[in-house]
Amino acid sequence: MSKQAMNKPAMNKPAMNKPDNPQGTTHKQAFDEPLWWGLFSAGGVCFAVFLPAVILFVGVLLPLGLLPAEALSYQRASAWLFSVPGVLFAGAVVCLPLFHAAHRLRHGLFDIRVGSDTVNKKVMYGAAALLSVLALGVVLAGMLS
Amino acid sequence: MDKSSSQRFDPLTRTWWLKHRFFKLYMVREATVLPLVFFILCLLAGFVSLLQGADSWQGWVAFMGSPIVLALNLLALAASLFHAATFFVLFPRVMPLRIAGHRLPDNMIVAGQWAGVLAVALLFFWLLGRA
Incomplete structure (x- = not known):
């Protein structure tokens, strides 16, 4: 299966992106897509x-006592989180799944034709990146304090 | 895919996926990330509460126990298992494994991944099952 075929048909096609591409003539090569699909898979x-x-x-079990x-x-919780394994935990449980979710939400919005993909893409991956930085920042701050 | 391929399709309506069971299931799978995002945001709040101190952490545990939050997180648990079930069957299709020239049966690869889920759960049980 080629990389193009993995992508949804018409994701970058001019006809589907009218608001961003009024002429509908250019077809941009998306060089960043392998990164998003890679983070999607890992997540x-x-x-x-x-x-x-x-x-x-x-x-579930913790709040139910x-x-x-x-x-x-x-x-115990702070000793575990504010440690090197805690950084890995944040990466595996917060950061990567966030990029997975961002990718699915972006494509889901495209599927139900909400918003423009150019904007959705920036909002989704931007939010995932910001929250990832927050998660890792909190863990690092805890390690330093 | 050639540049004119989009012209072969009619524009999709917003509800195209409601017309077939397969597409509905696809959209349900896409939607599994909604409760996931909710749980991750809760977890992030827990991270911040750990940074703030013991009282804040206790408050967060109480928050996690409120009925709506608990219900949404149970939904997230179900969603993660549904996602796993759909995700694991893709592995042998995307990357068939061969051992000594013989193709590993698909159901063995799927079972191996479920064993991974179980192993992680057992690790948590080992870490948290005793005080």
Whole structure:
């Protein structure tokens, strides 16, 4: 399967991007797409392999009080997060899945024809990048304090 | 794909995907990222609360236990498993594995990935199952 075929048909086609491309004559080569698809795949693996366990333990069992009392106490949780494994945790559980989500949302908006892809792309990947920087920044700040 | 290919298609309506079960499932899979984003934002808030101190962390745990948040995170758990189920079957199609010239059966590759999910869950159980 070629790279073009992997992409959705007409994603970059002039006819589908009228607001951004009134003449509809040029066809820009998208050099950045392999990066977004790569982050999408990596995030997809993390979403499938890591997120079920993280959501189960942190999002369900912890608030329900089904973990041992001190399992995720403030001391324990902060010692774990503000460490080198914590950086990897943030990368695998926050940053990469965010880019996966951004990619799916961008393509989903295109599928239901909401907004223009040129703008959606910047908003989605921009938001994923900002939140990733925030996550890694918090972990690094915790390591330094 | 040639430049004129778009002219062969009629413009899509917003609801084209409602017309066929396959496309509906596709859109459900696309939508699995919505509860995922919700959980990630919750988790990010948890990161910030850890930075702020013990009281803030306790407040965050209480927030995670409020009924709507808990319900949305249960939805995120279901969504992550649905995403995994659809994602794992793609692997053998995109990258068939061969061992000593023999193609590894698809269902073994899929089972191997589920074993990975289980291994991560067991790691969490080992880390958090005892205080």
